[in-house]
Amino acid sequence: MNIPLVDLKAQYKSVEKEANKKVKEVLSSASYIMGKDVIEFEKEFAEYVGVKHAISVGNGTDALVVALMALGIGKGDEVITTPFTFFATAESISFVGAKPVFVDVEKDTYNINPSKIEEKITEKTKAIMPVHIFGQPAKMDEIKTIARKYNLQVIEDAAQAFGAEYKGKKVGSIGDVGCFSFFPTKNLGCAGDGGMITTSDDNIATIARALRTHGSGENGQRAYNLLNNITEEVKTSEGHDDTVYNPLKYYNYLIGFNTRLDTIQAAILRSKMSHIDMWNEKRRENAKLYDEKLKDSSITVPVTINEGKSVYNMYVVQSENRDEMVNKLKEKGISTGVYYPVPMHLQKVYKDLGYKEGDMPAAEYLSHRTFAIPIFPELTHEQKEYIIDTVKNISK
Structure with a gap:
């Protein structure tokens, strides 16, 4: 798949x-x-x-x-x-x-x-x-x-x-x-x-x-x-x-x-x-399913604040072994995206601002661990089950 x-x-x-x-x-x-x-x-x-x-x-x-x-x-x-x-x-x-x-940033909400x-x-x-x-x-x-x-x-x-x-x-x-x-x-x-x-x-x-x-x-x-x-x-x-x-x-x-x-x-x-509310609700439903099914795996699922209602433009998780996870998911046919590998304060173009590694510990922590898995509203039941099973098996 x-x-x-x-x-x-x-x-x-x-x-x-x-x-x-x-x-x-x-x-x-x-x-x-x-x-x-x-x-x-x-x-x-x-x-x-x-x-x-x-x-x-x-x-x-x-x-x-x-x-x-x-x-x-x-x-x-x-x-x-x-x-x-x-x-x-x-x-x-x-x-x-x-x-x-x-x-x-905050490690849990990003x-x-x-x-x-x-x-x-x-x-x-x-x-x-x-x-x-x-x-x-x-x-x-x-x-x-x-x-x-x-x-x-x-x-x-x-x-x-x-x-x-x-x-x-x-x-x-x-x-x-x-x-x-x-x-x-x-x-x-x-x-x-x-x-x-x-x-x-x-x-x-x-x-x-x-x-x-x-x-x-x-x-x-x-x-x-x-x-x-x-x-x-x-x-x-x-x-x-x-x-x-x-x-x-x-x-x-x-x-x-x-x-x-x-x-x-x-x-x-x-x-x-006219479709956006329905699409956003499907994203939330997909996120809720991921939250529930992946909570006992080795990856960390995103946190939504109580006051907020997210639309999950991306469902971004954390893993201590991101590169391995991403590569193995690719082998299984599941596309991912790394958001974001280099935080702004460490981009070369901002070198003159004087920031150094360690200045933004949470952002730097996340930049080495976060990646997105598919959450688009058109995902089928079979696709979601395949993603969940594959992520759980790889993350064991």
């Missing part, structure tokens, strides 16, 4: 008819940039998450970069984040000219350890960027309490956690800004790249919308006025199709980007939105 870590073909089959129909509608409309499906998807996404605004962008990394810039974070600033994450988290902070300051945040705060600290890693919500109450105490912004990196909840609230609605990725392997993924910024702050939303399209047009002027305390009527362009021509795009007010979600990708994502 061969089981992939993520089965995108199986997911496509479950939405094939609806997705194909929506893509054909976009193609026939010839409205490929900022079309109707983008506008509708943003509305649906905001409503689902529980925020006023959802601003789609080209990918999850751009979501983080634009969010940081919309908050005014840049050169000379510091942003506290986790070392146990994908590179984009730290990279986005560096990209805007700020400095990532790493705080160690998320940033709130008890270690306060000691890293300096006069240069402007924000905290927790990551809801593998779909598991971070301890947001503790993080927000610290943020309020020191007047810091909170940016949720929710790239792996669409639909996850903390105390009944969807991630992406708890901090000042939330950032999502629609990379195909995410629990809500498109057929390419895509990302989303969420916020209930009108000003942040206006600046983010301006930044994603070269700081131009109506949103560019509104953002410029906001940033410069100018009160004046903003020009609007009526009756123009942005796909073909909008005269206001040639009036620029900020230095921004070209980072838009394609209309075709928005259409695909809309076709999946």
Whole structure:
């Protein structure tokens, strides 16, 4: 039996008819940039998450970069984040000219350890960027309490956690800004790249919308006025199709980007939105089965906090013999993924920050032990039983 870590073909089959129909509608409309499906998807996404605004962008990394810039974070600033994450988290902070300051994680939840945040705060600290890693919500109450105490912004990196909840609230609605990725392997993924910024702050939303399209047009002027305390009527362009021509795009007010979600990708994502709760619930069911069946094996299963509702974008376990486990599972046809082999503070690109081995003991411990096994919602009963039996036999 061969089981992939993520089965995108199986997911496509479950939405094939609806997705194909929506893509054909976009193609026939010839409205490929900022079309109707983008506008509708943003509305649906905001409503689902529980925020006023959802601003789609080209990918999850751009979501983080634009969010940081919309908050005014840049050169000379510091942003506290986790070392146990994908590179984009730290990279986005560096990209805007700020400095990532790493705080160690908890061994059981894999998320940033709130008890270690306060000691890293300096006069240069402007924000905290927790990551809801593998779909598991971070301890947001503790993080927000610290943020309020020191007047810091909170940016949720929710790239792996669409639909996850903390105390009944969807991630992406708890901090000042939330950032999502629609990379195909995410629990809500498109057929390419895509990302989303969420916020209930009108000003942040206006600046983010301006930044994603070269700081131009109506949103560019509104953002410029906001940033410069100018009160004046903003020009609007009526009756123009942005796909073909909008005269206001040639009036620029900020230095921004070209980072838009394609209309075709928005259409695909809309076709999946009605399935996401069911898919996330199946992931939780699979995780519960793994938790129960593997608890007596030599591997350590992930811990979910009582206040949280994970979506298990990945089911990441720990083993003292990771390399042997991964190799033997591969021999048996079970795909795995190692997340993450090198924590951020030990990446060569961050050598100049002065971190050394031993500075983040929990993250370093996990980097040598963690790996993911398949948990996608389309797993069959036979596949799950095969995975459980194989893992238990190898780990004896």
